[in-house]
Amino acid sequence: xxxxxxxDSMTSRIVRVLDSFTGERTVQxxxxxxxxxxxxxxxxxxxxNDLVEAGLLERDDENRIxxxxxxxxxxxxxxxxxxxxxxxLPHMEAVQAQIRQHTQLAVLEHDEALFLERLSDPDSGANVxxxxxxxxxxxxxxxxxxxxxxxxxxxxRVLAAPLRSLSPETITDAEALRKLLTSIRRRGHVVAxxxxxxxxxxxxxxxRDHEEVVAALSVVLPRASPTxxxxxxxxxxxxxxxxxxxxxx
Amino acid sequence: xxxxxxxDSMTSRIVRVLDSFTGERTVQxxxxxxxxxxxxxxxxxxxxNDLVEAGLLERDDENRIxxxxxxxxxxxxxxxxxxxxxxxLPHMEAVQAQIRQHTQLAVLEHDEALFLERLSDPDSGANVxxxxxxxxxxxxxxxxxxxxxxxxxxxxRVLAAPLRSLSPETITDAEALRKLLTSIRRRGHVVAxxxxxxxxxxxxxxxRDHEEVVAALSVVLPRASPTxxxxxxxxxxxxxxxxxxxxxx
Numbered sequence: 001x002x003x004x005x006x007x008d009s010m011t012s013r014i015v016r017v018l019d020s021f022t023g024e025r026t027v028q029x030x031x032x033x034x035x036x037x038x039x040x041x042x043x044x045x046x047x048x049n050d051l052v053e054a055g056l057l058e059r060d061d062e063n064r065i066x067x068x069x070x071x072x073x074x075x076x077x078x079x080x081x082x083x084x085x086x087x088x089l090p091h092m093e094a095v096q097a098q099i100r101q102h103t104q105l106a107v108l109e110h111d112e113a114l115f116l117e118r119l120s121d122p123d124s125g126a127n128v129x130x131x132x133x134x135x136x137x138x139x140x141x142x143x144x145x146x147x148x149x150x151x152x153x154x155x156x157r158v159l160a161a162p163l164r165s166l167s168p169e170t171i172t173d174a175e176a177l178r179k180l181l182t183s184i185r186r187r188g189h190v191v192a193x194x195x196x197x198x199x200x201x202x203x204x205x206x207x208r209d210h211e212e213v214v215a216a217l218s219v220v221l222p223r224a225s226p227t228x229x230x231x232x233x234x235x236x237x238x239x240x241x242x243x244x245x246x247x248x249x
Numbered sequence: 250x251x252x253x254x255x256x257d258s259m260t261s262r263i264v265r266v267l268d269s270f271t272g273e274r275t276v277q278x279x280x281x282x283x284x285x286x287x288x289x290x291x292x293x294x295x296x297x298n299d300l301v302e303a304g305l306l307e308r309d310d311e312n313r314i315x316x317x318x319x320x321x322x323x324x325x326x327x328x329x330x331x332x333x334x335x336x337x338l339p340h341m342e343a344v345q346a347q348i349r350q351h352t353q354l355a356v357l358e359h360d361e362a363l364f365l366e367r368l369s370d371p372d373s374g375a376n377v378x379x380x381x382x383x384x385x386x387x388x389x390x391x392x393x394x395x396x397x398x399x400x401x402x403x404x405x406r407v408l409a410a411p412l413r414s415l416s417p418e419t420i421t422d423a424e425a426l427r428k429l430l431t432s433i434r435r436r437g438h439v440v441a442x443x444x445x446x447x448x449x450x451x452x453x454x455x456x457r458d459h460e461e462v463v464a465a466l467s468v469v470l471p472r473a474s475p476t477x478x479x480x481x482x483x484x485x486x487x488x489x490x491x492x493x494x495x496x497x498x
Contacts, residue, residue, distance in 0.1 A: 010259040011299040015319075021327030050260040055359070067328045069358045070264075072365075075324030076381035078270030079316045086380070089368075093342065109318045110304070116321075119338075131335070132325035 010047075013039065017047055018056075018067070023130050027064045081107070084215055085116050087244040088207070091237040092119050095219065098233045102127045102220040105207075106142035108150055109134070111158055113143035113216070127220045128196060138177055139166045141192040141202025142216035148184035149206055149213035155181065169194035189234065191227045199223050203230045207238050209245045217241070259296075262288065266296055267305075267316070272379050276313045330356070333464055334365050336493040337456070340486040341368050344468065347482045351376045351469040354456075355391035357399055358383070360407055362392035362465070376469045377445060387426055388415045390441040390451025391465035397433035398455055398462035404430065418443035438483065440476045448472050452479045456487050458494045466490070 016037040020028065028036070034044030048065060051057040055070030076082050088105045096103040096119045105117040112134040120127070129135065137143030137150075137158055147158060163172040171177050184190045193201040204218035217238055219230045265286040269277065277285070283293030297314060300306040304319030325331050337354045345352045345368045354366040361383040369376070378384065386392030386399075386407055396404060412421040420426050433439045442450040453467035466487055468479045 009299050009303075011263065011296075011303045011305070014260065014263065015303045015305065015323065018323040021323075023326055023331075026327040026329070026332070047260075050258050054258075054260045054264045056260070056264065067324065069328075069330060069356060069363055071324045072328050072330040073358070073363055073381050073383075074264065074267040074270075075316065075320045077272055077379075078275040079318075079321050080275070081318060081321040082272075082380060083275070107318060109322070114318055114322055130326075131331060132322050134322075 013037075013043070013047055014051065014056075017044070017051065018071070021067050023133065027060075027066050029064055033065065081116050083248065084207075084245075087248060088117060088215070088217070088237075088241050091240045091244075092117060092217070094240075095217075095230075095233045095237045096121060099219055099221075099230050101222075101225075101230075102129065104129055104142060104218045104220070106135075106140070106146065106216050106218065107214065108137070108143075108146040108154070111137060111154060111161075113137050113140050113146055115142075116215070127200070129220070135196065136164060136166065138163050138172075139170045139192075139195045140218070141190050141195070141204035141220075142218040144180065144190045144192055144195075145184060145204040145206050145216040145218075146213070148181040148190075166196050167194055167198050169198060171195065189231050191231070193223060201225065201227060203227050203234065205231070205234045205238050207241050207245075209242070214245075262286075262292070262296055263300065263305075266293070266300065267320070270316050272382065276309075276315050278313055282314065330365050332497060333456075333494070336497060337366060337464070337466070337486075337490050340489045340493075341366060341466070343489075344466075344479075344482045344486045345370060348468055348470075348479050350471075350474075350479075351378065353378055353391060353467045353469070355384075355389070355395065355465050355467065356463065357386070357392075357395040357403070360386060360403060360410075362386050362389050362395055364391075365464070376449070378469070384445065385413060385415065387412050387421075388419045388441075388444045389467070390439050390444070390453035390469075391467040393429065393439045393441055393444075394433060394453040394455050394465040394467075395462070397430040397439070415445050416443055416447050418447060420444065438480050440480070442472060450474065450476060452476050452483065454480070454483045454487050456490050456494075458491070463494075 020033050020036040030045045030048040034041045052059050055068045058066050058068040092103045100121045103119045106113040106115045114134050115129050118131050137147040159174045165172050189205040191203050201221045204216045206213040207215040217234050269282050269285040279294045279297045283290045301308050304317045307315050307317040341352045349370045352368045355362040355364045363383050364378050367380050386396040408423045414421050438454040440452050450470045453465045455462040456464040466483050
């Protein structure tokens with residue numbers, strides 16, 4: 001009933017349609033959606049119509065399709081992402097006011113770092129992070145913290161897979177990475193110079209809900225900046241976020 | 250293919266499942282989801298399994314279901330909500346730093362005000378608004394601004410429907426409301442004392458993208474506060490947001 005002849009569930013086809021939208025591609029025609037998802041035109045048009053009717057997609061006067069406000073509402077209203085982000089935002093603002101560089105909150109999602117929030121100062125430097133964007137766990141400072149505290153099975157899976165180089169300084173050797181993860185658990189934070197972009201240093205620490213690490217808080221500094229003030233600001237913020245998460249239960 | 254025997258599309262059933270989660274109900278069992286959506290247990294369990302497999306829902310160790318991070322990611326990544334909110338956030342922070350009360354951003358969604366962002370000061374007063382929550386357009390200050398600038402067809406539909414009273418001061422007379430909407434368009438802002446809660450006054454102004462009103466920016470003040478500083482702060486913020494939206498095209 002819910003399956004097409006190809007055995008592909010209706011849910012997974014809806015995901016493919018939603019997944020064809022990105023921060024750089026916010027408007028598409030149904031024909032483009034069909035091409036990008038590899039679905040037959042007729043199926044893609046039918047699913048798009050269904051999703052428009054349900055409000056998950058919106059169609060403008062020129063027949064172009066965007067993600068709908070209803071989708072946004074359904075995805076956020078009862079989400080862990082919103083709860084985490086609400087607990088974190090005031091304390092991220094405090095970090096940002098003090099350090100005046102990009103301040104970010106990420107969670108582990110399917111072996112990658114998914115960014116829930118990002119605050120930027122007009123004067124802050126280069127930063128590839130986007131809200132609802134992802135970065136590899138072995139390269140981003142937030143990802144390294146998340147990986148250090150992940151389930152051992154996740155850690156072994158990431159270490160066993162090819163470790164892609166994002167910059168000449170990305171750690172791509174599994175044994176070196178394993179040592180770094182041990183040191184992150186011992187020291188309680190990471191300073192990752194140049195692992196994403198040679199001109200920047202990421203600094204990150206874990207955020208706990210009860211005993212479990214649920215997120216990483218990070219700042220991206222220009223390479224030459226001292227890192228100690230950032231570590232201290234992040235530690236203070238994480239402590240406050242953890243207190244607010246406790247109180248929100 | 251995508252339809253159940255009841256003629257209810259798979260998409261609309263997925264929406265019903267997602268819609269059963271709220272800010273107060275973030276964790277449910279599949280059995281509770283079936284009961285709340287009015288679906289047969291077998292269908293509800295099957296859809297929940299499908300959604301868990303696609304990552305749109307997550308199942309914890311105790312077999313309880315939550316909204317998934319993947320849903321959050323898909324809903325936000327290419328969304329108009331995120332673009333608006335990113336343009337607005339720094340300027341909302343400026344309003345909040347100055348007025349030190351709740352500062353909010355809302356859009357019109359199916360004849361209601363849907364709140365995209367809310368910043369709160371620890372000292373700010375009562376406020377019923379929630380992120381991804383809704384308020385009636387005829388009662389909330391943000392809603393009144395959105396309604397004043399809505400398509401005439403939307404305005405007539407809202408005015409023709411019963412106007413629910415949220416407080417003794419909510420305007421529930423269609424003709425009085427029509428006059429208020431005209432004055433909002435002429436004056437460029439609204440001051441709505443007591444229309445949601447008698448102890449608060451809402452102040453709101455429109456935010457335009459090119460010529461079109463795409464959102465409303467509002468603050469909720471304690472009833473006795475002067476409103477003029479809030480109006481001025483909102484006007485300055487709206488101007489900055491409009492400039493940033495222009496530049497983000």
